[in-house]
Amino acid sequence: MTIPLKDSKSPDAPSALARLDQLKSQLNLTPSSMSLQAPKDMAAERAAADFNIEALARFWAGGDRKYELTNRAYDIIKNDPELVLQSPKNFLEISREEMREFTMGQIYRLVQIYLGGQYDKDLAYEIFRTANIYNESFSMRFFVHDSLFRNVVNMLGNKEQADRYNDDIDNFRILGCFAMTATHTVVISQTVINGKNVGLNWFVVQLREKASGKMMPNVVFGDIGSKVGHQGVDNGWIQFRQLRIPRSNMLAKWVSLDRDGTYHPAPNPAVMYATLIPERLGLLTVTTQMISQALTIATRYGVVRRQGPKNQQIMDYQSHYVKLIPAISFMYMMQSASTDILENFNVLTSGGKIEDPIVYLNHMGEMHAVSASIKGLSGWYASDILETCRRCCGGHAYSAYNAIGHITNDWGVMTTGGGDNVVLLQQAARMLLYRLEQKLEFDEFPELKFKSSSHYIGDAKRLLALKQWNITDIGLCQRDPSLIEEALNAILVKRLNSINDSLKKGASHNDLLLESVRVAELHCATYIFSVNVTKFGLPQAPADIEKSVYAIMQRLTILWGLHTLHTYGDQGFKEGFLTPQQIKDVEKLYLEVNKSLRTQVIGLTDAWAFPDFVLKAPIAKYDGDIYQTYFETLLTAPNSTGIPSYHERYIKPLTERTAKN
Template sequence: MSSEEIARKRLSAIQQQLIHSTGPADLARERANASFDVNQMKAFFAGGKEFSEALDDAYRLIQRDPELYLGDEYIFDASNAEQREVTMRQLRRYVEVKDMLKSSLRVRAFHLAMCQYSESFNMRSYVADFLFPQALRLFSTSEQYNEWIGDVLKWRTIGCFAMTELGYSSFLRGLETTATFDKKTDEFIINSPSLLSTKWWIGLAGETATHAIVLAQTVVDGKKCGIDWFMVPLRNRKTGRLVVGVTAGNIGAKCGRNGLDNGWIQFTGLRIPRTNMMMRWASVSPDGKYHPTPNPALSYAPLIGERLETIIATTLAVSRGLTIACRYGCVRRQGENNEQIMDFQSYYVQLMPGIAGLYVANIIDRITRRKWDVLVQNVDDGTIFLNNVLDIHAISAGLKGVYGWWAVEILEFCRRSLGGHAYSAYNAIGECINDFGPITTGGGDNYALMGQTAKYVLKSLKMASDGIKLEGSVEYLNNVQEALSQSSSTMMSENEILDFKFIRGALAWLLIRKAKTIETTLTGGGVAAWNDNIVHLIKLAEIHTHHYILSEYLNGLGEYESTEYKNLLPILIQMGQLWGTYVMKSLLELFLEEGYFSPSQAKMIKKVFYDLCRKTRKEAIPLVDAWALPDFILKAPFGRYDGDIYPAYLNRVRSVPDCVGVSSYWSKYVKPLTDPDP
């Protein structure tokens, strides 16, 4: 066939595709490939049939409520000020609806649906309804908690979390904001002594919050005693005006989440009662005696919950991006034979690990959140809390780094998979990327967080080497000597690669081998040696986190062996295998460097990975369908469930104000060029 004939054939195929859309038929054919019950998987992914049904009800409620539902014409064309106002309108309505629903299950489903619909709503409600009250729970005494929590839960007090400063983020010991105790008046004086001490990026501080929980250097008798938390008023509840001693404002336009009023705060001699200091762990008595916290790490405790939220944030953003990219990939046709672009290996090998990763994340979120919730419930038992908080702190830091960076990579490929159409805001990939971006660094730079995880791993490994029995996420390091006695892998077949035990064993070996090398390098080198090895330390934290993810995923699947979801286990095991080989493939350079795998074994791992991607591609649409994201949540014509994407895309564009007609600037700038002689 000549090139001219090929071109004519291709043109004819495109014409037929546009005139008689093949999208609905393509997606119907894809859905017929499912080896599992999609509705059952939908219930599983949601956390149970009852919650899945409540979520469906919540979607209907949102679409039918004129104060919650924004409409297609608004979402991508509103100004920043309009987005902030509308998001607050949604929040006010959310509080009303939540009180009406009564059932905690329905409230939880309603909140999740709203968070899926709007990332700005998600972050506003998260700060006021979760982060602020949890900080109260973790840092206040029982008396303080009972005094404040009622107004917080009823939104009479709208709180924010004022930790980071313009010049300081993850290095909390360097924060400059001060809380100086005045014995004469039994008050603390809150001050921002420099420009760099300005509280920065504080969600809700820009326009909304009435109060802030502020992290500051406690100063008594001219001496800095440590960093502690304080309840500080920001605005008058009735007028919205800033209280005397507080200067605050909105930080302005951002790359995403413009419905969230991130703000900056400066304090100038603001006086608060001594009892506004959060005194569960540290306190100052009326006579000025400072009682320090039993462990400085407790200052970071609220950030554990915030970091664990990265997993659900990953699910919210990446599930949308992957659903759009997969449906588009199965509808869009290209090439000499007009193939679905999803059938190109270069396309599906980038998307399939994303699908597998989200199923794995779904289980990890349940397990790790459950651990943290139990710990928070036991906060009154200081011994239990302190004995477990360091392990989950290291886990949360590692998960935030791993999932944050991974999600950005997946979303970037989702963007590229749409070609030039991704640059249209109306296909929503840009929104997914921009709204998720702050998660990758919020609550502490990921490099610093991974460093914290690495430090914990190195300390634990030394304890294990000294014969101290470890528990928690580092329990596998108890076998340090056994791992060091093995010089290379004995893997002989592809089936071995599919074994979770093999993957976890290889990761444990690599971590211990790299950790021992790093440990030697760091000895006696201080901060300079640490900084010179930070790239290796970050990789160490990644390996540990991946070991935790795969271990807990396998444990999580075990919980469903005797339940109504047992029929889903084959595809869920496949998801874990694909994720595991994806991780192994990403670490092959290190394995080869250490001599654990031979070149032929490395090739075998790659082959298994590509085979699993090809196998998963056949069920890509059923797998993303099970996430059950309605079209109005996706906001993207290219992600439509029915596959009829092109008419929907054109109609969306045509609905934009002033899409057609004479431009407002024609007479002023164009006409003088085109018609210079009136």
Template structure:
């Protein structure tokens, strides 16, 4: 490990501080780690985290929440309180998701859709956890296609109340974090019916449980989803509403209104507003990727520089077949993290507009929604690929729960919404792109945001072949972005022409999905490239830019290599260019291999957070691994079933046969 760390070509401390948000925040985070590690109510002090049963995980996670809230209420230091919560999120995905559901999804929905009176009424109870909230969106038969949701909120004018109802089994709210056992309230998205007319989806605050007894509220049937692939400490649940009555004031009313005297409903100025809360949820995948995938990469990388195998006991990280999988993966997290910060800043600006300049908010909403959908889909897909690379990179040891990677894979599976949902997200992005390119060709309007380059569509398509002939061109993101943008415009033009000639959209879904992926990557690399060049809302310290550029180029080459067939098929690249791209990809992997340990050290995951003996920072993995196994329950001695099931087979005094 010392040898690997000595190879650093950049200032690891400076990069660590940058990732932490500055030296002060880094030092505060280290203090928070010490507090969390020492507190017996915040971390598992005896036994092993991975030996907890599901019930024990649930109880432990709630103990963490209770203790963390007590600390937050007693500390007169908001920065330290935030750092403690962040440390706990890193330690336990279950804690992280419970608090994410409560403090981001539930709270953000009220902030975004509630009027001033509603926000004032709920904020203190949410902050103090006197109310525990969840986010009731998806249904058993419906996911990201929100227009098809079935849960209804029907206005009863005589009583000035809404009646919340699940009219079918498929309308059951499904996979709702905190709904299984814990949440006292939810924000539920429902079809709004007033005087027999459906006014579309809106958000409603609905009580779920009696805070004194924990029992379901009248008319509410809520249960636990049961065993999952990950996050045993999170009580994902299902909810059925049986004519549950709530006051009209529980309809979140920043953008909509309902006159109780006339029952006249005034809708939002744009129906897409009601999807706004999905944007920060989807953008948060950058943080989630750092949290889960970053830990797995740290473990796999440290294991790779310690593990020796081969005729000369080579370190496996030195094999090309090994580092060519891990180095682009590490690079991807550098790009995703930077892009995530930039998009978060853009969303914060939009949130300000939502409160103060609704015209600007509405003008940017569709593009931001498209970007968020595309980023979530592409990043989660590649995140799944990285986790599988980490599993393979650690061989059989990756199947041991004690080395954390199986749990991280399970947590990631629960974090992401699966291939089907990603297809829906990319279809949303793809349809937005089709409409934008049609507007450009029709001369309807100038495009802005992620699709601003569509304004140059004709110039882009005028180049039938790629102009970059020198192999060194592929060491720059500008060339990579050019290829991706050409692919997007070219594919969109073909799809639009086919649809205009009467072809059905269903026959072009795969093409549209591919276009959405390529566009999302082009936009991500463009944002990243601007940041490296100093033309961004995010300021990267100049001494670190060279390292960021290396990671950006390698991730960009990884995406080009993955999609080479598309560009060769369309004739934009020729065989020599494809060979040059592959050669540069391998060369960049080789160059960055020496930076493997410094690059993952930057993320500063303490050993107690990683929980993996093979990922120890000091590299002394084998004694730690053996000690972990020796202390595991049932490691020594006959099992409880020995007398009943084993001894009758092997004891000659019981089976009547001599061992001879």
């Protein structure tokens, strides 16, 4: 496999480096005072961490073995020209056609690695994951095959169908998609049998001949062309023209079609949508993977950039750190909660062995509410974080060479893919409203195989009876996060109850749409907080977590709880549960906790362990030497110096005009 992209060993590479040295010499470039100060600032920030940065990095990675595998994988991919674009080519500057081919070349190379036996299975998987982090287009293409396509087959297909496809999926003999261009797709379609519409069903449809890549008969498809982001992903359009597929290609775990045309429907139409849940849960990984890179870039720039009357670090401004630190906290809270969420989701798939449709629907309703609300909350908050990161880097973030713009473009689809955020949050709210009504009227709340995100509804009567938050010393919350959790649970139940009362009095769901959406956001933020309170709310660290790591995770958990209470305090005020003084006190403590974490920002972002080549941003260099690196990047850009090609045609005729007397 040959990819027409120059690597560091190509004939052009020495000339590019020589050209850089020549330009620096011609322009008489010397390091500025800022260039000399920046590495010193970065080193001082790193030394200020109150915790063991490497221990936190190992915790973030998922343990010592995972941490070491990740580092080995980064070392392996760094110099592989088929997995990481090599200098002098710049990943942030290649064309759409080059990005498409490079992304497919990554898939080809990684399949060779995975199936070739050169590395053990765990390391091979980690090589996949690190390449995934390096190129979001690869991440998207691989996720569609390995997660969406696979999950549809396994969640909605019967055992015979799963056995038929899984080996080909695992060994990439077929490349699956979610109604995009590859060899096979899964399609959800209205189904008409003997003139009667029996609703939506899922089918596996072959799109191309596997050997030649030619379109199958009666299938027409094409590429949609250039997009704002994910230029390495071949999104497409498809038309089926009287296409005939085998009856056995209807996925048949919950439905079936006899040879005589007799259709056996699912016990509930909702089960047909279960496969959309993993797409939304995929945002857990995507969010921490993409947004944490932007935060690392903005944070590193923020501690080396100096500005103002006292030439202080811009990170010291409250307007700077109070925007970035809660976002950093959110990454840790999401990463921690994702372990529980994905374990819970496993109950819906093969791990749970649920065959009873009613039990399945109860669990699916819970996972739908979690996935829908987390899609909405993280989709919007992450978009805000990216804009914050861009602003925090000033004009440098507008430069394509500093990666934030690229991350923002790739992120954009996440706010719509998997479902519109408003619709999903409204659906989550409706499930919560239903659960509350069932509890208050019939004292019913489903028993699940895991702790429900709406567990607080089981305690609804007690929480409704609380007239006001009885905490007068808000400082107590810094030592006992359960106080915040109790307040958030009470606010949720009261707001849901008020919405239900309005519905009973004649208001429509549309009349209460924005209220419902905001409550669903609060539900998700509270759930993430509750999961972390369970893990990090103990007085002392458990034996399996290093003490300084546990201490910083406690502080981040408290911050996230205060952030949630501060952000959604209006919901408590509406119910008379929070007083104006309590809201003021919460804000004061929130700002104090942010300030206390100001000196921890480099350690916290270092622990995500992104190598410089993955971040791709000169202003985010690990050693803080950002100005020289950025300048060198600009000098190697095409046509960065010299006379513009259009000078003779457009500029000279203007500047050489004779002035009129």
